[in-house]
Amino acid sequence: MSMPTYLGMPAFPEAAAEALANPQLRRNLAHATGTIRTKRAAAVAELTDWDELRAAAKAIKDHTLANLDHYLLQLEEKVTAAGGQVHWADGAAEANAIVASLTRAAGTDTVVKVKSMATQETGLNEALAAEGITAIETDLAELIVQLGRDRPSHILVPAIHRNRAEIREIFRREMPDAPAGLTDDPAELAAAARSHLRRAFLSATVGVSGANFAIAETGSLVVLESEGNGRMCLTLPETLISVVGIEKLLPSWRDLEVFLALLPRSSTAERMNPYISTWTGVRPGDGPRAFHLVLLDNGRTTALADKIGRQALRCIKCSACLNVCPVYERVGGHAYGSPYPGPIGAILTPQLRGMSSAADQALPYASTLCGACYDVCPVAINIPEALVHLRSLAVDSRRHARFQTDFPAERLALGAVAWTLRGRRRLAFAQRAASASRKLFGASGSAAWTRRLPLLGGWTRTRNLPVPPPESFRAWWARTRQDDASPDSPPEIAPGLPSPGTAPRQTGSGTADE
Amino acid sequence: MSDWARPGSPGAAVSRERVLGRVRAAIGRAQGAERDVAAEYAALPRGYLRAHHDPAEHDIVALFAERAADYRAVVESVTTAALPAAIARVIADRARAGGTGAWFAVPAGLPPGWLSRVADGTPGVRLAGDDPPLSALELDSCAGVVTGCALAIAETGTIVLDHGPGQGRRALTLVPDFHLVVVRHDQVAADLPDALAGLDPALPQTLISGPSATSDIELVRVEGVHGPRTLHVLIATADCQG
Numbered sequence: 070m071s072m073p074t075y076l077g078m079p080a081f082p083e084a085a086a087e088a089l090a091n092p093q094l095r096r097n098l099a100h101a102t103g104t105i106r107t108k109r110a111a112a113v114a115e116l117t118d119w120d121e122l123r124a125a126a127k128a129i130k131d132h133t134l135a136n137l138d139h140y141l142l143q144l145e146e147k148v149t150a151a152g153g154q155v156h157w158a159d160g161a162a163e164a165n166a167i168v169a170s171l172t173r174a175a176g177t178d179t180v181v182k183v184k185s186m187a188t189q190e191t192g193l194n195e196a197l198a199a200e201g202i203t204a205i206e207t208d209l210a211e212l213i214v215q216l217g218r219d220r221p222s223h224i225l226v227p228a229i230h231r232n233r234a235e236i237r238e239i240f241r242r243e244m245p246d247a248p249a250g251l252t253d254d255p256a257e258l259a260a261a262a263r264s265h266l267r268r269a270f271l272s273a274t275v276g277v278s279g280a281n282f283a284i285a286e287t288g289s290l291v292v293l294e295s296e297g298n299g300r301m302c303l304t305l306p307e308t309l310i311s312v313v314g315i316e317k318l319l320p321s322w323r324d325l326e327v328f329l330a331l332l333p334r335s336s337t338a339e340r341m342n343p344y345i346s347t348w349t350g351v352r353p354g355d356g357p358r359a360f361h362l363v364l365l366d367n368g369r370t371t372a373l374a375d376k377i378g379r380q381a382l383r384c385i386k387c388s389a390c391l392n393v394c395p396v397y398e399r400v401g402g403h404a405y406g407s408p409y410p411g412p413i414g415a416i417l418t419p420q421l422r423g424m425s426s427a428a429d430q431a432l433p434y435a436s437t438l439c440g441a442c443y444d445v446c447p448v449a450i451n452i453p454e455a456l457v458h459l460r461s462l463a464v465d466s467r468r469h470a471r472f473q474t475d476f477p478a479e480r481l482a483l484g485a486v487a488w489t490l491r492g493r494r495r496l497a498f499a500q501r502a503a504s505a506s507r508k509l510f511g512a513s514g515s516a517a518w519t520r521r522l523p524l525l526g527g528w529t530r531t532r533n534l535p536v537p538p539p540e541s542f543r544a545w546w547a548r549t550r551q552d553d554a555s556p557d558s559p560p561e562i563a564p565g566l567p568s569p570g571t572a573p574r575q576t577g578s579g580t581a582d583e
Numbered sequence: 584m585s586d587w588a589r590p591g592s593p594g595a596a597v598s599r600e601r602v603l604g605r606v607r608a609a610i611g612r613a614q615g616a617e618r619d620v621a622a623e624y625a626a627l628p629r630g631y632l633r634a635h636h637d638p639a640e641h642d643i644v645a646l647f648a649e650r651a652a653d654y655r656a657v658v659e660s661v662t663t664a665a666l667p668a669a670i671a672r673v674i675a676d677r678a679r680a681g682g683t684g685a686w687f688a689v690p691a692g693l694p695p696g697w698l699s700r701v702a703d704g705t706p707g708v709r710l711a712g713d714d715p716p717l718s719a720l721e722l723d724s725c726a727g728v729v730t731g732c733a734l735a736i737a738e739t740g741t742i743v744l745d746h747g748p749g750q751g752r753r754a755l756t757l758v759p760d761f762h763l764v765v766v767r768h769d770q771v772a773a774d775l776p777d778a779l780a781g782l783d784p785a786l787p788q789t790l791i792s793g794p795s796a797t798s799d800i801e802l803v804r805v806e807g808v809h810g811p812r813t814l815h816v817l818i819a820t821a822d823c824q825g
């Protein structure tokens with residue numbers, strides 16, 4: 070199964086270390102996740118039966134997954150009956166090839182796209198570019214990311230790592246039709262994006278989307294969005310291609326009464342997001358004349374086969390777990406090296422991509438197992454349970470790997486991160502050492518000697534250490550968690566992490582990146 | 584076309600069988616094995632409420648008005664008798680803002696009478712039907728669109744279009760920058776379950792909760808990106824309620 074790893078992607082510990090050294094990123098993230106957390110709690114509290122809705126959602130998804138062949142066939146039949154065409158894609162390359170050839174067949178070399186996790190997962194834009202097809206991202210945040218030649222860092226707000234001044238700079242640099250005198254007022258920036266994209270929408274012949282839900286009983290597809298770019302892509306082009314993971318199915322139209330109550334509140338903290346579009350096949354005189362549904366496996370059946378890992382397929386990509394995660398809030402989305410960041414990414418990515426790379430073996434360790442993600446998850450995915458399970462699989466897969474005698478650097482590194490989080494004195498020591506290095510080496514320095522530090526060395530054996538952040542994790546923890554935890558009681562650490570007593574000595578060679 | 588993209592081609596059939604085969608292996612089901620999926624589905628727990636505000640105890644039309652306004656739609660209640668005058672007034676205001684030559688798109692099947700007063704309010708304002716269909720560029724140049732709806736949802740402040748008579752095809756309420764929508768009081772459902780049960784999934788549905796919006800820049804909510812930047816809702820109440 071393939072999910073392209075990000076070009077030059079460092080494994081989580083290194084990427085995390087880099088992110089930690091970026092104070093702008095940390096400020097943006099802390100502001101954003103904090104704001105969403107508060108709003109979401111209010112939106113959820115408004116529904117007195119949240120627990121019942123959550124239980125129903127979990128049961129519906131579990132039932133669908135347990136009978137997935139049945140529902141996939143039903144969906145295929147209904148979509149076909151309504152005038153759509155269904156394609157099955159084993160992996161990313163096939164899905165991309167299908168989209169490329171359908172685009173060609175429609176006689177164009179440009180597609181307009183509405184934000185879709187599935188096509189990020191398959192690396193569709195890059196695959197289309199290789200075929201000479203331009204994919205225009207139309208979601209404001211995706212546009213910011215695309216123009217900034219950047220990667221999304223959050224499922225819901227992909228440009229969460231950019232502030233308004235940075236966005237204005239990107240627009241002025243990359244958007245030829247940006248108005249002169251564009252300020253960094255978000256309303257002005259949004260208006261610039263509106264006029265920039267309007268021409269593309271009005272002339273588009275092929276639209277590409279994902280879907281939040283696919284209803285087996287009726288063959289209907291459902292897309293939730295806010296800006297109207299989704300409606301544009303789903304409505305105006307003559308050909309619509311939707312790439313949808315096979316886990317997105319719901320048995321019946323009626324099930325939307327559960328998921329439309331849970332998803333907007335859990336993701337954007339709204340009672341309902343501005344626009345929801347549903348469509349079934351094609352409708353003469355209204356919208357696209359051709360509809361193609363590409364059903365994507367790409368590792369999902371591997372996850373489905375794992376009784377514990379399977380629950381990750383219930384995910385409705387609300388991103389609530391990102392916003393409560395102390396590790397995500399600290400390191401941001403890029404460190405996870407996958408379109409799926411945060412707690413869900415830590416359990417979904419290794420299952421979709423397989424555990425063969427060091428980066429993916431490291432992901433299940435990108436967590437303190439504090440359990441906040443499980444508490445907020447609207448489909449009750451027990452992320453800590455899945456993490457512990459995947460950690461054991463990572464160890465097994467290492468045992469069978471050819472470099473079996475070498476202790477996995479990423480695992481050690483993340484163990485060290487967690488160990489550092491846990492122990493007050495160790496943390497204080499590491500920070501003293503790190504900030505000392507900062508003083509010694511100035512703003513742009515890097516410190517080769519930190520490789521000898523007992524804790525930080527594991528992060529950095531293949532790279533120089535970025536300048537340590539002015540605000541340490543511990544200080545941040547104390548500042549932002551005053552209500553629920555004292556600085557001396559960081560989150561629980563799971564059993565199974567390398568403890569300081571048993572961590573093997575580091576040797577000078579054999580990190581998995583090399 | 585590559586082999587994969589052609590349904591019925593050997594490549595496509597192989598992928599289909601491979602994916603289905605892996606699904607069956609993963610869930611431990613043999614093809615065609617007996618199971619009662621419908622019975623399993625019917626037994627799923629649904630302990631949640633059918634409505635968070637019981638219509639017997641709450642004024643759900645008022646709740647709809649309040650919640651639609653929460654998302655910065657412009658919401659007004661008028662009696663059914665006063666509706667044509669209200670529509671004329673809203674269009675006149677918008678036409679003035681749009682300058683000379685402002686015209687409005689109108690779907691087929693609007694109740695007769697709704698637009699009867701428009702000419703009084705704004706002499707010279709043009710109403711354009713969508714037959715033959717207006718092009719996307721034409722829609723982009725109109726001052727707005729006037730429609731009815733299929734139903735509304737009080738709990739979430741949502742308007743639902745099923746693009747039937749009086750609502751137009753989807754592009755009609757998408758490309759123009761201004762959408763005036765009329766909701767009859769008897770079209771307001773209390774909550775999602777009743778609303779969804781009243782919709783036909785075979786039709787395209789558009790659920791609208793406030794004007795288009797984004798929070799992508801520092802989570803600051805900005806109304807109006809690609810959809811209509813102004814959503815004006817007229818709730819037609821029963822005449823006797825005044």
Ligand code: SF4
Nearest residue numbers: 384385387388390446
């Ligand atoms: S795992 Fe749960 S909380 Fe996280 S994105 Fe998925 S549904 Fe949302």
